[in-house]
Amino acid sequence: MPDSIFSIRGVVVGLLVLVTSGLCAAEEIEPRRWSHLPINTNYYAAGYAFTRADISLDPVLQIEDGKMRMNSWLAKYIRTFELLHKSARIDVTQAYQEGRWTGRLEGAERKVKRSGFTDTLLRFAVNLYGAPPLEREEFAAYRASTHAETIVGAGFSVQFPTGEYFDDKLINLGTNRFTFRPQVGIVRTQGNWSLELTTFVALHTDNDDFFGGRTLEQNPLYVVHCHLVRTFRPGLWGGLSLSHEYGAESTIDGEERDDRKQNVVWVANFGFPLTRRLALKASYIGSRTQESIGNDSDSFAFGLSTSW
Secondary structure, three states, X not given: OOHXXXXXXXXXXXXXXXXXXXXXXXXXXXXXOOOOOOOOOEEEEEEEEEEEEEEEOOHHHOEEEEEEEEEEEEEEEEEEEEEOOEEEEEEEEEEEEEEEEEEEEOOEEEEEEEEEEOOEEEEEEEEEEOXXXXXXXXXXXXXXXXXXXXXXXEEEEEEEOOOOOOOOOOOOOOOOOOEEEEEEEEEEEEOOEEEEEXXXXXXXXXXXXXOOOEEEEEOOEEEEEEEEEEEEEOOEEEEEEEEEEEEOOEEEOOEEOOOOEEEEEEEEEEEEXXXXXXXXXXXXXXXXXXXXXXXXXXXXXXXXXXXX
């Protein structure tokens, strides 16, 4: 799908928001992000995800039957530590993607492909209440004796503009801007059940080198999501999640666009241990737009994680 078709009649919409894979956003809807972990421990995870999406664009663009197929390979590193007598963690996430977009312009089939690295995501979080900082042996004893607990945490993530980006292309894997996400979360654990509530706001800097030399500005995106997790035994768990996203209207060269984002997202996760230090997780992520412009997507993901 040649990118020039998206400038029909001088109209450019915030496709950057609509058709990119949203990997970093999806990463923020991860359950167990406030879970109690032993300090001074390293975690590494690698995974693969397949995403398919149906894209609805502004009718003035005359682009119909928009679709996306995306393959994503992801690597993630977590380091836990003690900070001011609290348990804390730093996460670094990086992905590589291969995507294909297709659609019909005035009845003619068009397509475009992209491959490369996405924006790097760095997250810091600290548990302000509950989840005392403990080494592995103390941690195991504490978890075995604790059947009810409340954890309150705060976090902050930064999405860096390191992804593949071309200023003469409308569809890119990178965003060419920073995104900051302050976060607050609370977890209530009772026996084998945990209920987690997280809310955050995504704040975007301007992309001053948007398609055609334009400037893309975007309002904040507000997100709230809830996770219900059942632990069957250590390392074996299942969870269901529900999320709502709202906002992120864009402005291009000072002209406001009617492209508000409003999505409902649901997630099913299942994790089980393979060995004492190696675990597997399988996930399904579904997203449906509540607006006339947006995308409906389904993702299937698998990941391996280890710790030392």
